Amino acid sequence: MNLADVSKTAIITMVCRSTQSKDPKSDFNDPMSVHSLDKLFDLASESEKKMILKMKKMYSGFGKVDAKMAVWRVSTIDSIVNDYISKNHQCTVINIACGFDTRYWRIDKKDCIYIELDLPEVIDQKKELLGAQIDYKMISSSVLDFSWIDEVTKDRNRNFIIVMEGLLYYLQEEDVKKLLYEISRRFTNSQLVTDAAPKKMSKGFYRKLSKWSAKLLFGFEMVWNSGFKKAEDLESYGNYSLVNVEGKMPYVITASIN
Secondary structure, three states: OOOOHHHHHHHHHHHHHHHHHHOOOOOOOOHHHHHHHHHHHHHOOHHHHHHHHHHHHHHHOOOHHHHHHHHHHHHHHHHHHHHHHHHOOOEEEEEEOOOOOOHHHOOOOOOEEEEEEEOHHHHHHHHHHHHHHOOOEEEEOOOOOOHHHHHHOOOOOEOEEEEEOOOHHHOOHHHHHHHHHHHHHHOEOEEEEEEEOEHHHHOHHHHHHHHHHHHHHHOOOOOOOOOEOOHHHHHHHOOEEEEEEEOOOOEEEEEEEO
16 A cells, blocks of 8 residues: 555545444445455555554453444534435535545435545555445645646536535645635535544644554554534635534534535
């Protein structure tokens, strides 16, 4: 796998989904995630296999609470997406920083266009994992290269639901501001759903903890660089109106783009 540290975090959430899907005590069902992880394991080097096995052991054992929290976030966002699709026929779902997510196979997609966006290294790896099973559009790009907005809005800019799961807290605060402002400027009559961490998690002790925890456990760094003091802060980043907030840390925010 030719993945930078920030891209390797996608493997963590993938393992959480897979272990919870295989747990008989869990009601989370994501067979495509199980399949994808098995395929990734087959393609991995020996050192990468050890990393994946370590993750599986952790999130099936003492880290199961974290795995449950991860799939709660996943399921919450799935429900929000399904609700939007049911109310906005022929809408477009954009899954930004999709990683190895398998949301496409978990949502009611018959009446929507589905698009995924991530860094080229992630998109290439995902195509290798799933091949012809991917029958939707994928865009290889940094989310901060706003040409992706030109590509997805060339026909219209309405009735989009933009999903950003596991992204904002890895970006620098200035980049979060630029991204959210540009989305609010370029999309109308649409919706944004994202998860966000409290701002304190990107400062001092908490930032150091986020930086080194994955390094100690799995061999790569995971740094939280930004957060919100409160969910309502999202409205200050652009033309957003808060719709709903669920959870605590990280919390899931739904906002309309006016």
